Amino acid sequence: MRYALLVLLNMPVVLFAFTNILVQYKMRKISVGRFRQQITLWLIIFVALVGSFPIYNHAIGNPPLDSSELSLFDIAEMTAIIYLIYAVNNQRRKIEQAEKIIRDLHQEISIKLSELK
Numbered sequence: 001m002r003y004a005l006l007v008l009l010n011m012p013v014v015l016f017a018f019t020n021i022l023v024q025y026k027m028r029k030i031s032v033g034r035f036r037q038q039i040t041l042w043l044i045i046f047v048a049l050v051g052s053f054p055i056y057n058h059a060i061g062n063p064p065l066d067s068s069e070l071s072l073f074d075i076a077e078m079t080a081i082i083y084l085i086y087a088v089n090n091q092r093r094k095i096e097q098a099e100k101i102i103r104d105l106h107q108e109i110s111i112k113l114s115e116l117k
Helices: 002-026 032-060 072-116
Strands: none
Touching: 002 032, 002 072, 032 072
């Protein structure tokens, strides 16, 4: 039951990240390489979220979905870590976009100033 709660709490963040990446790519705000990198990152997070706990349980001899050792603190901690990864990644994207805009504006100002002289 606790494992299902962990997955259900984190799935909206992962799905929102996938949606956000896809929208950014379709609006041509990120390159194909960045799109692939971000999709790979979130696929790894998704697979680790869904698969790591059952694999761990199977390796130590417990039933794969036995979540008796999973505490509510562990669930909150994992949810916070995944949300923080999303937030940091989103802030990095916003900083890169702001730097690109500033660079483009600086280039336009340089061109206009050189035309005036």
